[in-house]
Amino acid sequence: MTNDALLNALSQLVSEGRNPETMDIDLLSSEQILVRMNQQDSLVPLAVEKVIPDIAKAVDAITDAFKQGGRLLYVGAGTSGRLGVLDASECPPTFGTDPDMVVGIIAGGKDAMFKAKEGAEDDPVLGAQDLKDIALSDKDVVVGIAASGRTPYVIGALEYTNEVGATSVALSCNPASDIANIANIAISPVVGPEALTGSTRLKSGTAQKLVLNMLTTASMIRLGKSYQNLMVDVKATNAKLVARATRIVMQATECNKEAASKALKETNYDVKLAILMILTGLNKAAAEKQLMQQEGFLRRAVDGDSCSH
Secondary structure, three states: OOHHHHHHHHHOOHHHOOOHHHOOHHHOOHHHHHHHHHHHHOOHHHHHHHOHHHHHHHHHHHHHHHHOOOOEEEEEOHHHHHHHHHHHHHHHHHHOOOOOOEEEEEOOOHHHHOOOOHHHHHOHHHHHHHHHHOOOOOOOEEEEEOOOOOOHHHHHHHHHHHHHOOEEEEEOOOOOOHHHHHOOEEEOOOOOOOOOOOOOOOHHHHHHHHHHHHHHHHHHHHOOOOEOOEOOOOOOOOHHHHHHHHHHHHHHHOOOHHHHHHHHHHOOOOHHHHHHHHHHOOOHHHHHHHHHHOOOOHHHHHHHHHHHO
């Protein structure tokens, strides 16, 4: 794209507009700048709320993909790519998932996480190639993340997603964006111009983070990875998480610390199994069978056992 064409494209984007509320931001004190930024940030959850029906469509598609052995793949460049990698990396410790179940792909590779490689975003072929390199299949869901909605790398990735027959999702902060027009599902929270013109790591980045939180958390809940509002598939891989696992068992069963610790040791720190054993009195083998019959849904396993008595 020529420089003139790019200038014209940017001028059409809501996220690139000048914010009338912050035209004097360079004259303000530190506290006044922060107040003005905070006022702008308060608009973000409202923008996300308006697109919840679209987010729900994506959650349903992701949940269905997981049930079929498919993956959730985030693709983005710069800040958008980093947010995808961040959300993906949080899933294994939080939900006990395989690291290959939710994957973040950033233009320019791992080095781009720590040092900007903004030129990498200009290559649509690279976006498609990165998906080919991890053997994208029609069971997968690809979420292309781009605040502008016009990043060539993301466009290339989503076009290849459609070719393969996988589910394509666009997450941008501009309505009727290029990626929204390409994808099967478009999520477009419109947060308006940034406090600092064009700095889309601000409101746009916050909106993207909120949506990504919703996509993975809601999908994991739909898969049975919570009991009530407790993270019962958390992996106790360090001292803090061992303490969290103990606390979760205590909260779910109202037992004391000793009982929780005993059950966790007996189940090799399987929080879900420990809770089921305490609540139902089942031994480990019977609890494992019950949980398997209920496809890992702890509430159903607990209710099923209480109904059988």
